[in-house]
Amino acid sequence: MGKDSIRQIAANKKAYHDFFIEDTYEAGIALAGTEVKSLRMGHCSLKESYIQEKRGEVFIHGMHISPYEKGNIFNRDPLRVRKLLLHDYEIRKLKAGVERQGYTIVPLKIYFKGQRVKLEIGLARGKKLYDKRESIKERDVKRQAERERDQ
Numbered sequence: 465m466g467k468d469s470i471r472q473i474a475a476n477k478k479a480y481h482d483f484f485i486e487d488t489y490e491a492g493i494a495l496a497g498t499e500v501k502s503l504r505m506g507h508c509s510l511k512e513s514y515i516q517e518k519r520g521e522v523f524i525h526g527m528h529i530s531p532y533e534k535g536n537i538f539n540r541d542p543l544r545v546r547k548l549l550l551h552d553y554e555i556r557k558l559k560a561g562v563e564r565q566g567y568t569i570v571p572l573k574i575y576f577k578g579q580r581v582k583l584e585i586g587l588a589r590g591k592k593l594y595d596k597r598e599s600i601k602e603r604d605v606k607r608q609a610e611r612e613r614d615q
Contacts, residue, residue, distance in 0.1 A: 468578060473503055475573040476510040481596065483570055483588035489558070491522070491583045492549035493574075498532040503581055505532075508574055515548070515569040515585055517559050522548040524571060524583065548583065561587040 479485070495503075502508070507530035515524050523545050550558075561567045572584040591599070 470575055470577050472573055472575040473506055473581075474508045474510050476513070476571055478511065479570045479572055479586065479588065481591075481599065483568070483586070483590055484595075485570075485572070485586040485588050486567070487557075487561070487587040488572065489550065489554055489585050489587075490577075491554075491585055493524070493581055493583050494547040494549060495529075495581060499529045500581060501534075502529050502532040503574070503576075510571045510574060513571050515571060517555065517562060517569070520552075520555060522550055522555055522558065522569070524548055527571065527574075548585070558585075558587060566590055 509528040511528075513524055513526040513528075515522060517523075525545050526543060527546065528543055558569055562569060566589050568588055568590065570586050570588045572586050574581065574583050576582070
């Protein structure tokens with residue numbers, strides 16, 4: 465594996481359905497050793513996770529990392545709150561974005577970049593129901609065009 469090789473562990477596909485992603489950031493995560501081993505085996509879920517900023521620090525809540533089967537007493541709580549590692553200017557940008565009405569920070573995907581675990585997060589604006597319907601309609605039209613082109 466090269467220094468810049470990227471191997472995706474999990475993605476939050478629902479985030480692209482529920483939100484307009486305005487801006488993305490790459491963050492490191494403060495993890496325990498057994499959590500990294502579990503991630504190497506692909507045991508992670510971003511489904512119900514969300515990100516909060518508190519006192520100048522950013523945390524991810526609800527990210528599930530399954531306990532490492534050989535970890536015994538060293539395993540941590542699978543749903544514990546984990547600190548994200550970002551530069552101060554990135555945290556200030558995210559905080560300013562959240563203070564604008566309707567914006568939130570959502571986790572998009574988690575992956576290995578070389579030996580390090582990275583989390584891609586996005587500053588996002590929630591979609592209304594009619595926006596979601598429009599997205600579904602566009603996707604169906606693209607699929608139909610693909611089918612007609614392949615025949």
